[in-house]
Amino acid sequence: MLDVKRLRVLREVAAQGSFSGAAESLAYTQSAISQQIAALEREAGTKLVERSARAVRLTEAGEALVGHADAILARLQAAERDLEAIAGLRGGRVRVVAFPSAGASLMPMAVAAFRERHPGVELILEPREPDEALVALKAGEADVAVTLEAGFAPIEDEAIETVHLLDDPMFVALPGDHPMAAKARLRLEDLQGEAWIQGTSRATCPDTRIFLRTCAACGFEPRMAFQSDDYAAIQGFIAAGVGVALIPDLALTTPRDDIAIRTLVGVAPRRRVLAATLAGSARGPATQAMVAILEEVGRGWQASRHDLQLAS
Template sequence: MLDVRRMQVLRAVVTGGSVTAAARSLGYTPSAVSQQVAALEKEAGIALLERVGRGVRPTEAGRLLTEYAALIGDHLAAAETALADLRTGRSGRLTIHYFATAGAVLVAPALAALRRELPGVEVRLELSDPRHPLTPVREGRADVALVVRPDDRPPVDGLRLEHLLDVRYRAVLPRGHRLAAKRVLDLVDLADEPWVASESEGPCREVLLEACAAAGFGPRFVVDSQDYATAQGFAAAGLGVALIPESALDGPRPTTVVRRIRNPEPTRRVYAAVRTSAPPQPALRAFLAGLRDAAAH
């Protein structure tokens, strides 16, 4: 196998026209340059240089290897530049998994901040599977995932979860509902009501189920919308009450009222999950900082 460093020495000899010129440019002694060329000729199995007066010129084989040495040198320089860009965050890729309501509240402002700071980073966004939101990060298919996770869950091996914010649920009722006159509802007030399911099965729905269990009942779902806007529409039509995270409420509606809940107040805790083994990455560091800023505001 040809030695790449020796090929670069040959290139210096051919470019400079002599062993002495190559030694000066490389900072070697002439004898060291001659030894490197001799070793390369042994590897190649053919003469690479021929003497002309006080200098040398390449043989056909020498010209061939010199051309390839130039290409290799260019590729190495490009690789060094690409690595430097990656180290400093001027380039790179970031894969982010998130759930829908975190997109507008957290991901959008954090991504905008990342693009301002590191515009060369390529970002891929994907909605999480609510049943297995941590799996893509654990398996290395995502760099970060936004997840909802109750406090009482044990740590996950290989993952670091950074708490970002808590989002409280609110009850959405038709304006003429018998409970609409109350400014604050105890969760048990809704025990006998039909419920509109606004979320698919997974951590977010578990937050509601655990809160209801703490209040001593299980909700009776009569409509499964799996969408917050649709759930609010069903509630407005009087089909049931809907519990919606504050961040997902789409503004006041003339046909509904929104009420606080207590005893207990369902709250989902939002985390950013990253691998503990992930190497330092400027893009990931900047995105996490953007998530913290978005959560703080």
């Protein structure tokens, strides 16, 4: 009989294209990966992987087995969910991945609420960028992914179900002594001549995609001064006068005193924050409970920040 753990190793070798990549992904040694594959080949009675100095390639048998492995592992996860449902919320596990600014703002409240209500359930939280979070969800590495819909690019994947948590507005951040800082509200086109600081990747950073599409809608192409994916660092660069930036509300839990945060009017970009789960099968009670708590936290966050903006 084939060992399920070794099937998971084979699937990861196929996904990563190398033993070293699979070892890093699974937190194994490369030697352990090699041993697991060799043992699986003995169980299967045939060669599954062609090894070379630079990479590995699955044989025809290996390809076929990986196809079955996906289905087998999915059924095992479904069985675990069924057992979790029978046990209720007295035990079990829920794995959540969340993008960094949500991890620093929404998730502490969600984790505290979940542990207070369901102390018997193991809760695992890992940081993942929005696109990576969806990959982890589909790979069976997470039960809930807190991710982003960039507004211009809704998530269209039949394998994924989403629940809207909140809309996250983006504000413009300027040096405290900037001439425009005297205004409470600004239009993005008023700042088209500025040097901008934004994320490093147009392809993988939703915030950068939102920023560039919004600038295009306002009729200009921004002049980039510096790139960083760390919003705390971006605040530091703004304070030093390197440039200005758009920063989402979830990343402004600790704004610096030496920068000015101003509301945008007219074309005002925002991010849609979502909780994503796999579609097509009943969610276990722990997963359902976490999604419900995330909805509560999202509503509370949005209401409190709205009240704060009205007061200011």
